[in-house]
Amino acid sequence: MSRISQTLQPSGNVVAETETKKKGGKMDNVKIGLEIHIPIKTKQKLFCDCPTNYYEISEPNISICPVCTGMPGIKPHPINSKGLESVIMLAKLLNCKINPKIFIKRKHYNYPDLPSGYQRTSEPIGVDGNLGAVGIWEVHIEEDPGKYDLNYKRVNYNRSGTVLAEIVSAPDMHSPEEARNFLKEVINLVKYTNRTVDIGGVMRADVNVSIEGGAKVEIKNVNSQKGIVKALKYEILRQKNLKNVGSEAKMETRGYDEGQMITVSMRTKETEDDYRYVPDPDIPPVYLKEISEKIVLPETPRSRKKRLISEYVLRDDYADILVRNKEIADIFEDIVSKNKTLSEISSSWICREVMRQLNYRDIEWSDEKNKLNKKILSDLFVLLANNSITENTGKKILERVIDSGELPGEIVKKENLMIECDDDVLEKVVNEVIEKNQKAFNDYKAGNKSSMNFLVGQIMKGTRGKADNKKVREILDRKLGSI
């Protein structure tokens, strides 16, 4: 199946699909770029000393001062050096060249979340980087605006002036899935710095997309990885359909309506001129070279992969899956560093069974619907490693606890799911099954292998899946010899 018909299938748009087939099923005519906003963890805001815990407090407008509410005549403090360092670190991890000196600019626009009428945003800190096949145009630092509640027409400035990194990618992605994967990779890489605010997987990205060299349309504030795919699918179709009726998409900014899964026009796109950028006269130029040289880069997914393989004798593909999700890799290491014998079971169960369950539910590890945690997983892996439960029981338990958050050990105790190794008990079940299935047993004696599987299946059923598979086969073989 071609890439485009796969990605556009849910909407079932006939026009788009026929058109694609004509073009050989390639989606190279679609260009997607992302601007990703990353909240950086600092104690104080970018240009004042206010606390930055806006995401933990419900009372509005208590972490504010004249600077971050844009009072006339008030002067900003010097730039937050820790925040600056974190953004330089991020730019270096994205293989950017670091500019030696930058100015802070004022970007003007009018919206209630911006009390001064301009946002302070830096010139590029890093340029010309890349993450895999996707180019990074620039990384810069800026202050986050406040939050404006459209329904109640209320504004909350607790967030105003907190530190944001903005990553601007080249339009190097050609499908919604590529955009989602890139975003996932950026978010994961960013977590390796330990310098960002973890607000439950919430991120803000602006997506721009153009087809066949047409106008670039920007979609603002797409707030989830799934949202990006849906917004892009809709927008690509919309632009294609415009072309089909002889019209064209125009350069504009659109918003994504998550409820209706459509994009809606917000305004024709601002150009650089509309923002009337000027260097902020209250802030001296910022020198980056010395800070940049002193930065010690953290472990990255790539370097961690190498280390995991050598430290825990991991399979290459498993190590790859683990490091692509920092939280999961952390849990794996936590469990295994205390007990290296759990390495094989932990890695294969996480990379196969846990991933399968997450994919089946179409959720990420960080999704609040996922109730798994370190305690639950290590409990399960120990049960499996000690041969206390069968693989089958393990799978059933995993399927249940991912939604319920129960401890596997407690379920096993409460429901008596321990593996059945007692020879007498097993022998009794085997005899019963043979008695009820004489024909299958005779076939098995005659060398029919599928009869063996049938018998084992019946015995498993008789022990509620708790029988030790190896033992059952041993007993059956013994019966075969003795009769």
Ligand SMILES: [Zn+2]
């Ligand atoms: Zn302040």
